[in-house]
Amino acid sequence: MSTTFYTGRAERTMAAAMAEQHKAAAEAQRAETALRLFQVQREHELAADELAERRAARRRADRRAARAERSAQLSRALARVPDWLLSALWAAVIVAPITLAWRAQQAFAVTTLHVPAGWSWLFPLAVEAGAWVCAFEAHRRARRGAPIGSLLTWMWLLSGIAAGIQLGHATTDYGPVAGVALAAMSLLGVLLHHIRSTVDRAAVEGRTSAELRRAAWRRVRFPRLSWAAASIAAARGAGITADQAWTAAWTDRYGVGPDSSRRDRSLARVIVRHQHKADREAARNGGLVIVGGVILPVTVPVLESAGIAAPPTVDTVSEVPADESETGIVQAQLPEKTAQLLIKVRSAVAAGELPARPSASAIRAMFKGASETASDVRDLIRKEAA
Template identity: 50%
Template sequence: MTTIYDPRAARTIAKAEAAKTNAQTESLREQTRQDREDHQAETARQERKERRQERRERWARWRKAAPDTALSGLWAALIVAPLLLAWDAQATFAVKVLHVSAGMSWLFPLAIEAGAWVCAFEAHRRASRGAPVGSLPRWMWVLAGIAATINAAHGTADYGIAAGLALGTLSLLGVLLHHIRQSLDAAEAAGTSAREVSQRFARWLLFPRMSLAAARIANRAGVDHPTAWEAAWIDRHGVGPAASKRDRKLAKVIVKRQLATDRKAAENGEFVIVNGVILRTTLPPLDVPTEQPAAEVSTPIEQQKLSDRAASLLDQALAAIEAGELPERPSANALRRRFGGAMETAQEVRDALSDMHPVDTESEAA
């Protein structure tokens, strides 16, 4: 078979193949570009959708948090307003009465008011991270009381009793509002109900001394409020808060008498402290009087029923024992030798005599 090769035709075919390949390459490139543009457009649409969703969620969060934010702002305004008023009054007092220069007058309210607020915010900071607050609340109220006393004194001296009471109240009002808000936040974090919060507030109003004692016990022992409240009542009255007025009065007398007795015993050295526990040095006597043995009660021995022959032989044996001719517990052989008869009859009489004269264990052991 002969093959005819035409160079011109081969070049034409090669050009056609190259054009086809270029067309396919260009089509693939165009498809790739289109896919890339579609992917970018889809990505842009997804990002716009996510941004819209994020804006909607942020707006919803803002609307949800708006009441709390407004309330927090109101709390802040109510807390800061008495502080600013008291600050200005104390600065004026420092200039007019203490003759402190105007440029240094702000140091006087800083020294008076800032101590209570430092303790307040430090207690809030520690409580927010779960650390113990220790005695910070107590010192907060002590410093606030000092500031209120100073304000009331110079307000009364300068403007009268009403102004003194107003200035003294301003020093306590901001601290009181801050303490109320902090107590509400702590109760919410601890899961305390609104009823328990209102009950604690009522206790502080009705029983301030007992509430302060319960707060000290809770801080010292690390117990919850109900346990500290009951411990404070027992510590003061000797009985719990649920006791009646009569029981509290009686318990007060009993505790007073016991305290005097125990104090006298402690002075006499009858108490010691061992590992933090108070113990008596004198122990009760260990010699317990032994009980007298109960008198032996003679119970009638239930005698088994004997045969006629054994009953007759028993009477004879008793007469012989009384006469001293036989021991109190004769053997069956001794009875047979003495009275004759069958072995069975002698055994019946022997058993009957044994029941009538039981063995004395102590004498036998001796």
């Protein structure tokens, strides 16, 4: 729709109004644009301030974490100071006898063996170092959880040889007191290192100080039984614990376990000695045989204990009629539990874990089970030994 102006003045008035209107619209647009630019700029400034604040907070947190880490490291270091001091003390008391023994061996090589001074260090190296190589290798393997094997045995053997050499030459040169003192120096360093290694190994294995004291007292109070227990553990490998080996050593020597009284041990030794003679006599007369690695009597009697009826049938395992052979193996048809326990008890008796005439309580202590079954097996074993 077009507008028609009849006078020029009206047309000019209308054009001026439209120009003012366009100018006002342009000003409003510029104001709006400026406002938007200001808002965007403000948002950018706020975002920059927020980012700077986050960075500053992160730096403060990093500094706090670093301070906390340094404080923790310092605390840990201070907490380890007693251990370091104790390790330094151990090192000092271990190295001191080594140094004295080394110097004595070196002087002996120069004065008595007439080894040149520049080569005299080879003699103590050859004599003393072997035991220490075994000691440190055993310690290294124990820390890694590897088996030690015979390293400790060789350690003590080599240190004993070194002590013997020290005793001989020092006694000859300076007298018996000096000989004993220098021999003790050769053993003292190895002994102290072995004590420290034993304590560390016990800590790794979770053994308490009470268990260590008990083991040490066993070695001092019962050296033969300790040696026997170690031999049993070495022969059977990882399938036996130290307490089981200790009990087996007692049973092997006394016929009863370590829980028995002194009177029972004394009586049991007499019983075992006479039973051993009787078993040797039975073996010479053909009354014992080896079946599957287990020593068994030639005839197994039928169970007829009080209150228990004998099995209905008996199978004779023999290729020769009864009237033609007197040494056939007669196997009774026992109840399943009794037969299984009888085999276990025979194996334990053959292995030395039980005496030749075990009691029902000893059988139950080792294999558990019902008291009646243990009593039946006890009667069978006693009849076999009769």
